[in-house]
Amino acid sequence: MAKDKSGSLRLDGTGSRPRLPQATAPGIIDPRAAAERRANRVKRAVSVALWYAITVFVLGLVLRFEPYVTTVGEPARTDVVAPFSFEIIDATATEEARRRLYEQKAQIWIRDTDAEGLARQQLNQFFDLVEESELDSAEDLRKFSDALFEQFDIALQATSAAEFSASRLRRFRDPLSLSDVRRDLELVITDAYNNRCIVTDKPLFRAHAGAGVLRLYNTRNLPEEIPNPETVLWYPDELQNFLLTKALPRYFPDADMATLRAAAAELLREIIEPNIEYSRVKTDEKYVEDVRMLLEFPRRRRFAENESIVTRGEPLNALQATALGYLNDQRRLRSTIKLIGIVIITAVIFFAVGLYLRRFRRGLALDATTVALHVLPPLLAISIAHAMLLLGLPEQQLTYWFPAGLIGMLASLLFSPQVAFVLVLVGALLTGLASEGQGLQFIVLALFGGFAAALASRTVRARGEVLRVGLYIGIVNVITITLLAFVNSQSHPDPRNLLAGFLNGLVCALITLVFLVIIEWAFGIVTDLKLLELTGLKHPLIRQLEEKAPGSYQHVLNVVKLAEAAADAIGANYLLVRAGAYFHDIGKMLKPNYFSENQVTIDDKKAHSRLTPYMSVLIIKNHVKEGMELGRKFGLPQQIIDFIPQHHGTDLIRYFYSEALRRYEESETMDPVREEDFRYPGPKPQSIETAIVMLADTVEATAASKFTGGQVSEDELRRAVQTSITTKFNDGQFDECPLTLAHLSQIREAFVRSLMARYHFRVAYPALPRRDQPPPPSGREARSEATSPSIAVIGPAASAT
Template sequence: MPWQRLKGLLYPLLARLGPELSKTRIFWGIILFMAAVAVLALDYMPQKLDLKVGQPSPRDFKAPQGIVYESEVLTQKAREEAAAQVAPVYRVDNTVAAALTGRLDEIFREIKTVSGSAGDVGAKAALLKEKLNQINFSPASLQALAGADPTTVDTLREVTKNIVNRIMGEAVPQDALDAARDKMLAAVEEAAIEDKFKPAVAAIIRGLELKPNLIYDVAATMQKKEKAAAEVSPVQVTIRQNEKIVSDGELVTAEDIEALQKLGLLRSGASWGGLMGLVLYQAILVTLMLLYLRFFKREVYNNNRLLLLLGLLWLIFLIFARGVAAISLGGGTEITRLVAYLMPVAAGSMLVAILLDAGVAVVFTVFLALEAGIISGIYYQFVAVGVISGLVGIYCVSHLSQRSDLARSSLFLMLAGLIGVVALELMLRHTLFQMGIAAVLALANGLLSTVLTLGFLPFLENSFGITTAVKLLELSNPNHPLLKRLLLEAPGTYHHSILVANLAEAAADAVGADSLLARVGAYYHDIGKLKRPYFFIENQVTAENPHDRLAPTLSTLIISCHVKDGLEMAREYRLPQVIQDIIAQHHGATLMSYFYHKARENSREDSVNENDFRYEGPIPQTREAAIVMLADSVEAGIRSLPRPTPGRMEGFVRKIIKEKLEDGQLEASDLTFKDLSLIAEAFMRVLNGIFHNRVEYPEAVLKEMERRKNRNGVLHKQSAG
């Protein structure tokens, strides 16, 4: 089977690009590639000719841009005119003269035979008349010829042949036969022969059947015409922008059809060369994208889901661009073509930046803009606007910190598109009317791109299991059901989570981690405490601690279960996997030292296993999870400090970080020693803002402040009255 052979050749070749390539990945890659080519190739497919020569034009056609091309129609017309001006080529046919001289030899042979025979002249004359009856001899001429001796007959023959050869040796066309015969007769009168023989020779010449010897040379004439046509240089046609090609109702000529085809306003057949070029061009872009991902974005290149997402976004926005290009604005081709400014390249760029990576989005923007330019008719202004709007969109969504950022991005997109379009239209010297339409389309593009981004984002997030900044912002809303339950059912834990979130966000900013993920993860890290809130000290409103009546092992089980309970609740409320990971890892395999030491005090030391008093883990696998762990430990422990001065707090913070490091809880988080130092400094900035020293006012100052407050209140009432 051909397909089996193709797979046999293709898979080993592609496998050399990297061990990550699987048959499934190759299969979907080929499907997406073919679909993208099909979308782009619509301009190269056969289409019915809209106009025919001699048909009235249905509307005005103007050139959307200037163009210079070699006109095949005008060149062919000029060559035909040059060939038509070539004079026909004739040649002299020497066989005509040869045939005449042969006939003369026959005539004079008969004359010589008769004149040389025995008998009287009268009998010979009668015999000559009988044998040469086709010649109208006079009786005197017959008598003269019958009495001529052989030498005289030979002389007459040579003279006659010379006259015929001389006259017929020249070009004698059909219409010059009578003139040629007259020349021969005149030559006879001047010939050096006896006068009595001249009428006889003249009669012989009159009896000859003359034929033209000038023949039309077809081959030579065609060769001359071809040479004249080949010497004609190709006709260059220059069409200026906005120049009218054909008016409404005007009869269309072949030159008009050709001009419209050159301008891309009319197509009449499949461009197989263009189609092959398009396939090659698309292959180059896909290869460059894959190479970029393989060498610079391995996390995307090695993830089949993310690669499929990138390919689908590419295809989706190619389809959108094709749909926009099909919109007709009316008002002529040059106005309709401006609709390409509406192609929502920025929407694809923002989605890639939000769902994947800003660097990938930049490359994606350039490639998508290039292909949008192809769809729009290979005009660079649409490519330029696509790149500008796409890069601005990436910038707008690269650091989302609140939900209004997405709405605000539409304003930046509209402004950037407007400035870019106006600049390009000025360079292209378009009319104010065209510039106005282009500006409106640019503004609409900014709004459309934002709407498409907001519309596609939830669907793509859920379909591909990606947690974006927008999703995290939604989860950070205090009205989320879990956060509301935490506030009402475990207010101490809620307050603790808010403080942990502040610490985690500051630390993540300091080390370049995802501060939004750290903040939202901190909001939900202790939701498992909702199952048994009063077993946790921050939710206990009385001095009685239920753990005082429980065995340390049971207390350990209750406390450690809040991680498992939190995961169950996170799955129930469909929290993203990254948040579930922080919930599962925010304690790692930390030792619950209070209950461990309490158990050792209540029993023999050697009978207590330390592992029984540790959380089940796993230890933090990301920087964000490790930061939440450190922030949780610092916030919980800082409460135990009797006098939280800056020096004591800093020592405590660094002690907590050192203990986690030595306990092996940070080994999988990729945090460096420098990162840990920056985290400690960030924690201190937040803690100093919470536990700063307050000024203690003297009693006299307080009384004076109260007196002034009362006085101001009285004055305010008087002025109001």
């Protein structure tokens, strides 16, 4: 094949464009293919939904927690510290405060601020009555006495009334004398109410004041200063004594005023009422209000972040039980909220990872297995983290034990470091959000450990080297933990955390080795690590092939070189191509003499001359079946076994087909020759990698038959390669794989470069002259000969010299 002016691949000599690798004509939709695509889309969608549900379920398990013991008196199962600052109601302190409220119940006394004014008012009314009354006779005095009793409930005794002579009464009516008495009595009232105060029960007042529970309020419900309990006047006896012995003698000291003092004392005793009175109703109301306020705003206990609440084995008291119950409620609430967030975030992450795979890994078949393999590494790490929590690992310690390195190693070995970076980020974010760990510190440590695992796994060539990667992860974890301690202003990291981080790396390596084998077996996939092991030239099948069919072994080595170059040129999986090329012809070792590369003697070369074309074709085709059986017997992965039939596809075995046609034309009794009898059973290549090996096998066989031991030019090589590729292409061998015309062009150039390196030009070294021959020419003659060296093409046999 060659390229036309537009750069498209075309057939030489015809000028016609090659047909596209499709099962139907352009514009016609194959119903079976369309149905298969729909089925694949449904399977992929179901797989994504299933793994999404499994991921959310596992994260939900991480969110689950073992409730703390909340029974008073029961020992705590583990040490508990406050994960955050919080306050709770201290029921014990509240009950104690309520008991103190009852025992030290405030006793309410009311001070009547209107009492003094009312007494003054009654005093003025009394003197107004005196001024208005006629006191010239005994009858007038009687009338005055009746009015006094009626208005003020004051009854003058008979002796007092008799002693009130008309002259004295008239003197009282003297405006100057009456005003003086009124003034003096007002001063007495002021002294009694303001300087002494008058209480209804002095012993009770004194007891309440002494106990410190007395509360004095005025009638406007404002607090008042409590007077001296010793100076207050107990109504009525102490008031009467105070008036007669202290207050009135000060203003009426004369001996002839004794009757007046007695009358004034009687008057004031009736006018003056207690201004401080105990209120049981107010006391009860105050107590009820205090209790209500206490219940509405009970005593609270604040726990600071990281403050110890209870130690393991310690019997719980009421406060600790309340705190643990509160933490249970908060953890349950936070878990619910987190679960809702994780459901959404996980969906976003699945969508983002899907976009990443479509954008940056377009050659990846997003089938159910691929989806599962991408979800599995972070899911395994999250599941292991949950298992550690169930085994009693404190959630704060999960930061140092989360197996992020497992994600990095598995993803890097299964896919690539780039995919590993994405999956490590996914696992760290999901677990960091789901756990009660240390947030940002958890994510940073997980990312550093996971990224280190992904990078270090690139150079792994044997399973034992995974342990070396685990050592690297442990060292990176130790460095990261130390740096985080300094960032958090710690003088030095906790040695226990450093040990946990280091052991984490080694544990991740061991778990990776176990799960890598399980994944390879369960999903039937071949990792790069497995491919490297298979292509180490130490596999028993390769050794047997070298011993039993050395020609086929050399052919295999040449095919490997061509196939690797082509795979590297188009970005295919060169390790898979290499492994497939190594094992594609293992079936030939059972009957090696029937294949031309192993025919050394004359008898070997006549092996097929004694057979009919049909028998020869049967033997040739049978090496495919026998190779597959050998592959299964020796435990080759199915992906490698697929190379054995697919590298032939349904290709026509042309030599024996032509021989059968010749014999049919020469014979009159043979049945017509059917082309399908001389084709390999297939299937055709299903992947780019198997198609590359098919082309490499064909090109190597063609080059070996045409160019071994002879001279060759680049044009001849290019034509041979082009013809081989065109033949396979036009035969429809690539109809079932995603190989494109651009791929074919790149593969052709890779083959040409590789073959040119094998069949390269060399200077023909002259033989050394014998001693009896003349010396070589010198001077101008020598220079003339040196300008035109003899050039010869040395084939593989000659190049060995």
